[in-house]
Amino acid sequence: MTPDALAVPAAGDGRLRHGASLKFFYGPMDCGKSTLALQMNHNHARQGRRGLLLTKLDRSGAAQITSRIGLGRDAIELRDDMDLRDLVRANWAAGERVDYLICDEAQFYTLEQVEQLADLVDCSDVDVYAFGLATDFRSELFPAARRLFELADSVSRLQVEVLCWCGREGNFNARIVGDAVIRHGAQVVIGDTAGECVRYQVMCRRHYRTGDLGPVAPNAGQLRLA
Numbered sequence: 001m002t003p004d005a006l007a008v009p010a011a012g013d014g015r016l017r018h019g020a021s022l023k024f025f026y027g028p029m030d031c032g033k034s035t036l037a038l039q040m041n042h043n044h045a046r047q048g049r050r051g052l053l054l055t056k057l058d059r060s061g062a063a064q065i066t067s068r069i070g071l072g073r074d075a076i077e078l079r080d081d082m083d084l085r086d087l088v089r090a091n092w093a094a095g096e097r098v099d100y101l102i103c104d105e106a107q108f109y110t111l112e113q114v115e116q117l118a119d120l121v122d123c124s125d126v127d128v129y130a131f132g133l134a135t136d137f138r139s140e141l142f143p144a145a146r147r148l149f150e151l152a153d154s155v156s157r158l159q160v161e162v163l164c165w166c167g168r169e170g171n172f173n174a175r176i177v178g179d180a181v182i183r184h185g186a187q188v189v190i191g192d193t194a195g196e197c198v199r200y201q202v203m204c205r206r207h208y209r210t211g212d213l214g215p216v217a218p219n220a221g222q223l224r225l226a
């Protein structure tokens with residue numbers, strides 16, 4: 001389907017306009033990605049721009065972007081079969097501007113959806129700000145994160161340090177069942193909503209690899225304050 005088929009603005013003839021871009025911000029769990037996503041939306045909205053907030057499998061289980069420090073905004077919950085270009089065009093067709101997209105939990109997007117984000121930037125001048133994890137509990141890249149690394153105009157590692165229990169910087173999203181670090185299994189198991197048996201903890205490389213959870217394991221999904 002071509003953009004012309006839906007008679008929407010900014011059909012894209014390939015000429016540079018204002019130069020929309022695809023930006024990917026990544027970091028481990030608890031590093032403040034969702035908080036930054038909401039702040040980014042606030043900053044753009046204050047400038048009179050209009051955007052859509054998108055999420056997928058957010059920890060709240062509802063169609064919201066929620067951050068661990070208690071912020072929240074209604075968002076569109078993506079399904080695998082949704083085409084983001086159609087979503088934007090539907091807004092345009094309804095007379096709503098879409099200047100930008102805030103894409104939280106981008107690691108869960110399909111590869112097709114990442115390509116659709118690039119299309120929106122290149123053909124429709126929609127800015128895309130994607131936020132997500134880079135690697136899964138096996139310390140391997142999520143497919144969507146890998147594609148964002150490949151396609152994005154800029155990739156930024158968020159600078160909020162999340163610490164392992166030992167005090168080292170944590171960059172590994174360990175999946176823990178009981179008191180064991182698990183390195184095999186389904187790529188996506190949402191810990192916060194999966195009951196008590198599966199939880200996630202950010203660890204340094206050393207302790208992720210040795211599976212040492214430290215003298216006292218912190219509660220699942222909480223920032224260590226000490």
Ligand SMILES: [Zn+2]
Pocket residue numbers: 164165166167168203204205206207208
């Ligand atoms: Zn450690």
